[in-house]
Amino acid sequence: VxxxxxxxxxxxxxxxxxxxxxxxxxxxxxxDLADLSGDGESRLVVGDLGSGSSGMKLKVYRGTALMxxxxxxDLPAGLVAFFMDLHEPRIPAVAVASGxxxxxxxxxxxxxxxxxxGLEVNSLEQDVxxxxxxxxxxxxTLKEMLEGVRKKADIPLSxxxxxxxxxxxxxxxxxxxxxxxxxxxxxxxITCIGTLKKSTADEDGVSCLVIGTESSDVYVLDPxxxxxxxxxxxxxxxxxxxxxxxxxxxxxxxxACRNGNIYILRRESDKPKYCIELSSHPVGLVRVGKNVVxxxxxxxxxxxxxxxxxxxxxxxxxxxxxxxxxxxxxxxFQAVLVGLANCEVQLYRDKNLLSTIKTPDVVTSICFGxxxxxxxxxxxxxxxxxxxxxxxxxxxxxxxxxxxxxxxLAQSVRxxxxxxxxxxxxxxxxxxxxxxxxxxxxxxxxxxxxxAAAKAYVxxxxxxxxxxxxxxxxxxxxxxxxxxxxxxxxxxxxxQNTAACRPVMNLxxxxxxxxxxxxxxxxxxKIPLLVPGLIYPVETFVECTSDKGISDIIKxxxxxxxxxxxxxTAHINMPVSEGLTLN
Amino acid sequence: xxxxxxxxxxLGLRKKEVNVLCLGLDNSGKTxxxxxxxxxxxxxxxxxxxxxxxxxxxxxxxxxxxxxxxxGQSRYRNLWEHYYKESHAIIFVIDSSDKLRMVVAKEELxxxxxxxxxxxxxxxxxxxxxxxxxxDAMSSVKxxxxxxxxxxxxxxxxxxxxxxxxxxxxxxxxxxxQEEQVFKTLSEI
Numbered sequence: 001v002x003x004x005x006x007x008x009x010x011x012x013x014x015x016x017x018x019x020x021x022x023x024x025x026x027x028x029x030x031x032d033l034a035d036l037s038g039d040g041e042s043r044l045v046v047g048d049l050g051s052g053s054s055g056m057k058l059k060v061y062r063g064t065a066l067m068x069x070x071x072x073x074d075l076p077a078g079l080v081a082f083f084m085d086l087h088e089p090r091i092p093a094v095a096v097a098s099g100x101x102x103x104x105x106x107x108x109x110x111x112x113x114x115x116x117x118g119l120e121v122n123s124l125e126q127d128v129x130x131x132x133x134x135x136x137x138x139x140x141t142l143k144e145m146l147e148g149v150r151k152k153a154d155i156p157l158s159x160x161x162x163x164x165x166x167x168x169x170x171x172x173x174x175x176x177x178x179x180x181x182x183x184x185x186x187x188x189x190i191t192c193i194g195t196l197k198k199s200t201a202d203e204d205g206v207s208c209l210v211i212g213t214e215s216s217d218v219y220v221l222d223p224x225x226x227x228x229x230x231x232x233x234x235x236x237x238x239x240x241x242x243x244x245x246x247x248x249x250x251x252x253x254x255x256a257c258r259n260g261n262i263y264i265l266r267r268e269s270d271k272p273k274y275c276i277e278l279s280s281h282p283v284g285l286v287r288v289g290k291n292v293v294x295x296x297x298x299x300x301x302x303x304x305x306x307x308x309x310x311x312x313x314x315x316x317x318x319x320x321x322x323x324x325x326x327x328x329x330x331x332x333f334q335a336v337l338v339g340l341a342n343c344e345v346q347l348y349r350d351k352n353l354l355s356t357i358k359t360p361d362v363v364t365s366i367c368f369g370x371x372x373x374x375x376x377x378x379x380x381x382x383x384x385x386x387x388x389x390x391x392x393x394x395x396x397x398x399x400x401x402x403x404x405x406x407x408x409l410a411q412s413v414r415x416x417x418x419x420x421x422x423x424x425x426x427x428x429x430x431x432x433x434x435x436x437x438x439x440x441x442x443x444x445x446x447x448x449x450x451x452a453a454a455k456a457y458v459x460x461x462x463x464x465x466x467x468x469x470x471x472x473x474x475x476x477x478x479x480x481x482x483x484x485x486x487x488x489x490x491x492x493x494x495x496q497n498t499a500a501c502r503p504v505m506n507l508x509x510x511x512x513x514x515x516x517x518x519x520x521x522x523x524x525x526k527i528p529l530l531v532p533g534l535i536y537p538v539e540t541f542v543e544c545t546s547d548k549g550i551s552d553i554i555k556x557x558x559x560x561x562x563x564x565x566x567x568x569t570a571h572i573n574m575p576v577s578e579g580l581t582l583n
Numbered sequence: 584x585x586x587x588x589x590x591x592x593x594l595g596l597r598k599k600e601v602n603v604l605c606l607g608l609d610n611s612g613k614t615x616x617x618x619x620x621x622x623x624x625x626x627x628x629x630x631x632x633x634x635x636x637x638x639x640x641x642x643x644x645x646x647x648x649x650x651x652x653x654x655g656q657s658r659y660r661n662l663w664e665h666y667y668k669e670s671h672a673i674i675f676v677i678d679s680s681d682k683l684r685m686v687v688a689k690e691e692l693x694x695x696x697x698x699x700x701x702x703x704x705x706x707x708x709x710x711x712x713x714x715x716x717x718x719d720a721m722s723s724v725k726x727x728x729x730x731x732x733x734x735x736x737x738x739x740x741x742x743x744x745x746x747x748x749x750x751x752x753x754x755x756x757x758x759x760x761q762e763e764q765v766f767k768t769l770s771e772i
Binding site: 014015016017040063064065330371372373374375389391393394395 | 608609610657658660661681682683684685686687690691694719
């Protein structure tokens with residue numbers, strides 16, 4: 001199988017570059033491609049997370065080489081390249097979101113720092129710190145009071161108080177001395193960042209920054225003045241965002257949130273317009289045309305319309321590590337790249353798997369677009385810090401059918417369902433209006449039916465009309481077999497004593513039949529002692545005397561000597577005689 | 584072509600017409616090279632990305648060249664194959680500083696050499712490892728390795744390090760091409 005994969009991959013992708021020790025530790029949200037020099041060659045801009053606590057860097061690659069790197073102060077949460085003005089030459093700026101700030105770089109030099117507005121501070125907390133500043137309370141009392149505030153207040157504590165509460169007793173005094181003079185601030189942090197074209201849909205149109213925060217807000221920033229143009233609220237903190245449209249015209253922000261739902265915001269409202277409730281948490285969100293493709297933790301990929309209607313769902317072979325869109329406008333090709341934990345990157349168009357790329361390591365970030373001068377470049381970074389660059393072949397063609405498992409295409413062909421008839425509509429209306437009465441009538445009939453069935457059953461039991469005897473002293477079972485084509489039939493009755501150990505004695509068999517139709521040699525027979533468990537075949541011969549081709553029932557009774565009611569009754573439906581009696 | 588024509592061509596009385604196809608990826612310097620080969624008074628001052636293709640004519644000491652300067656942009660690369668049949672020589676230009684796209688150049692070269700109109704022809708291929716003036720340019724030996732040129736057994740080929748802006752290395756390549764053509768003309772007689 002792997003050979004097939006490799007061959008298939010080689011037919012579509014050229015291996016342009018692989019550096020297993022590039023030292024790039026990042027995610028798809030922190031990778032972008034942009035023509036940072038205005039020379040027509042796109043660069044790769046990466047917000048490198050380093051070790052997670054140190055070594056955070058903004059790295060720029062040109063071709064196969066690292067072109068520049070600069071230190072970042074905090075962990076990057078997202079990185080986007082965007083046009084912030086109309087100045088010539090048209091060079092995009094780079095925005096790096098980390099902590100509560102957005103750092104904007106122009107020509108790879110720090111240009112502007114935007115900080116999110118502070119949140120409301122708990123007044124009780126403020127009072128407590130005020131008292132500490134005035135020396136009215138010692139650090140231990142401060143700790144107690146803050147803990148009290150934390151328990152009941154609906155506004156959470158500031159980072160400073162939380163840090164203080166986590167300190168050892170010996171460090172508290174120093175901390176209070178150091179911080180008590182500063183006012184308390186409560187800051188939220190940025191969780192995701194995106195761009196939104198301001199007023200034109202042009203490729204190089206000026207874009208606003210769209211920021212999602214831990215406080216469940218979404219802000220749209222003006223690209224030149226960096227003021228908040230719009231603020232929207234979500235029910236939960238967003239983790240991934242997709243933004244489309246233009247701020248001045250109409251836009252749509254699709255945000256995957258930490259509560260496992262996806263919300264769709266639109267221009268006219270500051271609250272979500274649509275909501276998609278997922279069965280498991282989203283880990284990837286990609287827009288393809290007008291649809292949204294979501295990857296979930298249950299190893300599934302799901303497609304939704306922009307109004308939140310579910311279109312399809314497909315199961316993946318491994319957990320998702322990252323997702324990215326593959327958009328080739330020159331060829332009119334759009335698909336989704338899905339990085340999987342089993343060292344594969346799969347390409348899906350809708351629910352169809354188009355191609356699988358094997359990677360030497362688990363891929364953590366994917367970016368597809370124009371890199372250098374090549375439009376179809378796939379850039380991936382791996383868990384081990386490697387950098388993989390693949391270029392889509394000019395001749396590569398993706399066929400929907402190749403290696404796509406799942407239902408056949410015919411399944412998605414719409415059936416020609418006929419229009420609803422007037423009768424159907426009338427019946428539906430009637431059912432809707434008289435639902436209660438219909439249900440009652442049905443239940444009553446059902447009860448009557450059950451009663452009738454139970455009555456008949458009891459009657460059958462009482463008159464021993466069944467081929468099973470339920471009496472405790474003579475538990476018997478019988479079945480009858482008719483052999484022959486006629487006019488002579490052989491009748492075999494298999495009688496069994498189903499008791500555990502008691503034999504049954506003094507039984508006889510009697511037949512009741514229409515004497516004008518049948519003749520039987522001995523219509524009364526004695527049955528020998530029945531040993532439990534064994535099957536006793538009792539055979540007799542029946543002759544049909546009629547030549548009119550009619551048949552009747554022969555009734556068989558098993559009787560106990562000295563008792564008038566039978567133990568068992570069996571009705572044998574005799575077959576039609578196919579022969580004539582020889583007279 | 585009559586014997587007299589060939590003889591006169593060989594003797595340099597009447598210059599032989601040669602169709603040359605100039606290929607290579609976009610931004611490799613094809614148009615700049617052709618521009619440099621033109622007479623000084625015909626040269627363009629500014630080189631812009633070629634759309635479709637340009638036809639340029641110039642003469643050397645013994646040959647009269649008609650060069651099809653093809654566009655290297657990926658959307659125009661499918662035009663290349665329509666000119667394979669009529670061409671007598673190929674100039675393939677490589678941007679030596681573009682390590683990333685060397686695989687793309689190799690892919691296009693392989694497609695070219697395996698095309699039915701080229702495969703069976705003993706057509707000379709001249710490679711220009713261009714942009715040697717750039718700091719991160721690879722040597723012509725390295726370019727030869729990356730494109731696996733040593734695997735070309737059935738066609739005469741030659742690689743020249745060049746700097747098209749200054750015109751360095753171009754004459755060497757053209758001389759080789761001319762030699763090949765003269766040799767070919769001789770062998771035809």
